[in-house]
Amino acid sequence: MITKDQVLEIGSFVKDYLKESAASSDQEWVQSFPRAADHHWQHTLNVLANAEKILEGEGASEEQASVVRAAALLHDVSMFTCDHSIHGRVSSEIAEEYLRKHGYPDAFVQKVSKAVAEHGTDLGPIPPDEQGELFSWEGKVLLEADILDKLGASAVTNALLYLGKQGCLSHEVSRDLAAGSAFERADFFRDYIWTTTGRKLAEERFSFFLAFLARLKEEVVDVEIPTVG
Ligand SMILES: [Fe+2]
Ligand SMILES: [Fe+2]
Incomplete structure (x- = not known):
């Protein structure tokens, strides 16, 4: 079991x-993303908080909870150092190195690094039920906690922040949220939830997303501003 101090140290x-x-990254998307590291740290804390809800709801053991907490903190640590397609594997290598260096037991290190690697799996090719059978329990909880941050008010907020940066008007936001990547992502990922607690949270969050979209459509007039001349 990891202590609160160890959670703070890993964090x-x-x-x-x-x-x-992020400061030393030469990737264009990182350089053009204001406060990229702060945003990702916020996401990491959201994932940890989501994981705590699932752990409690599912009655996880202290051992399982310790693995998930460490994995939640470390899951996206490599975000700015490599291509997104391999960030799960690279984060798991960094996690393993950190945990070994700090004397964590071998079995614990292996479970954390496995869960971190699993969260980076390309989820397209295998149906959700079969995919779930391939993951460790801790890997599933981590992935669910990660996905929950893409489904509700947090996902809507992130989409609004992004669209605001593009200078979108409110009717353009309404259109983009309904047909854009935030909705597509939420609609796709919500199937990759396996625990009862995760499912309940995912349904609540996605319902909020849909309700927000419906309300926005109702309140915002979809109009193009006429150009002069
Ligand atoms: Fe990730
Ligand atoms: Fe993540």
């Missing part, structure tokens, strides 16, 4: 790693 390592790797 501090991840926060610093994100900050330093």
Whole structure:
């Protein structure tokens, strides 16, 4: 079992790693993303909080909870250092190195790094039920906690922040949210939830997303501004 101090230590390592790797990244998307490291640290904390809800709802053991907490903190640590398609594997390597260096038991290190690697799996090719059978329990909880951050008010907020940066008007936001990547992502990922608690949370969050879209459509006039001349 990991202590609260160890959770804080791992968190501090991840926060610093994100900050330093974002500052030195030569990837264009990182450089053009204001406060990229802070946004990703916020996401990491959201995932940890989501994981806590699932752990409690599912009656996880302290051992399982410890693995999931460490994995939640470390899952996206490599976000600014590599291509997104391999960030699960690279994060799992960084997690393994950190945990070994700090003397964590071998079985614990292996479970954390496995869960972190699993969260980076390309989810398209295998149907959700079959995919779930391939994952460790801790890997499933981590992935669910990660996906929950793409489904509800947090997902809507992130989409609004992004669209605001593009200078979108409210009717354009309404259209984009309904047909754009935030909705597509939420609609796709909500099937990759396996625990009872995760499912309940996912349904609540996605319902909020849909209700927000419906309300926005009702309140915002879809009109193009006429050009002069
Ligand atoms: Fe990730
Ligand atoms: Fe993530």
